[in-house]
Amino acid sequence: MSEQLVIDESVYKEIIAHSFELKPIESCGYLAGKNNHITKLYKMVNIDNEPDHFSFEPKEQFAVLKDSRANDLQLLSVYHSHPESPARPSQEDLRLLKDPNMIYVIVSLEHDTPDLKAYRIVDSEVSELTVSIK
Amino acid sequence: MKLKINGKESELTESSVSVIKLLEIQKVDMPDMVTVELNGDILDREQFESTTVKDGDELEFLYFMGGGAQ
Numbered sequence: 001m002s003e004q005l006v007i008d009e010s011v012y013k014e015i016i017a018h019s020f021e022l023k024p025i026e027s028c029g030y031l032a033g034k035n036n037h038i039t040k041l042y043k044m045v046n047i048d049n050e051p052d053h054f055s056f057e058p059k060e061q062f063a064v065l066k067d068s069r070a071n072d073l074q075l076l077s078v079y080h081s082h083p084e085s086p087a088r089p090s091q092e093d094l095r096l097l098k099d100p101n102m103i104y105v106i107v108s109l110e111h112d113t114p115d116l117k118a119y120r121i122v123d124s125e126v127s128e129l130t131v132s133i134k
Numbered sequence: 135m136k137l138k139i140n141g142k143e144s145e146l147t148e149s150s151v152s153v154i155k156l157l158e159i160q161k162v163d164m165p166d167m168v169t170v171e172l173n174g175d176i177l178d179r180e181q182f183e184s185t186t187v188k189d190g191d192e193l194e195f196l197y198f199m200g201g202g203a204q
Contacts (some may be wrong), residue, residue: 026202028199051203053202054201056198058196061169069141078199084203090203092203096167096201098197099199
């Protein structure tokens with residue numbers, strides 16, 4: 001049975017809205033919560049500002065880390081959008097997404113209906129999580 | 135020495151260590167992909183070997199975060 005990820009509906013809507021807002025640029029951010037239940041979104045600046053790439057800015061990362069800790073939350077996940085491609089880790093994602101403790105949420109805007117999927121990537125091995133929106 | 139690492143108190147038997155050694159002790163497999171903040175200042179990766187951590191220091195580790203659609 002695959003690992004479960006629960007995302008609050010309000011956060012899910014924020015992820016999708018952020019992805020459409022920045023399209024054709026990739027949107028990105030952290031998702032925080034506890035026990036694989038996401039309750040808070042932190043939009044991050046995509047310093048690459050590219051339609052096919054994203055990077056976080058380290059100072060902003062540390063600020064979010066401290067804010068989540070102050071709110072007694074853990075940074076459980078990183079999300080980013082694929083404006084024109086499927087919701088699965090790209091070769092570039094596999095090359096760069098190296099935190100084994102993070103859940104990677106990818107939102108595809110390739111079709112009319114957004115597609116959100118979640119993965120763990122450990123030593124380049126990808127496993128998909130089951131996502132519930134509540 | 136006592137350190138605060140990612141918000142948690144941590145005690146090491148060593149009296150001082152380099153940042154690169156500390157990452158190894160903390161079982162960070164890919165230090166090249168990690169950003170380190172020492173007492174509020176972000177270190178360049180080139181400083182990981184030459185920077186020494188001492189009693190009372192506060193450190194934060196984060197993985198570089200980036201990717202792409204291709």
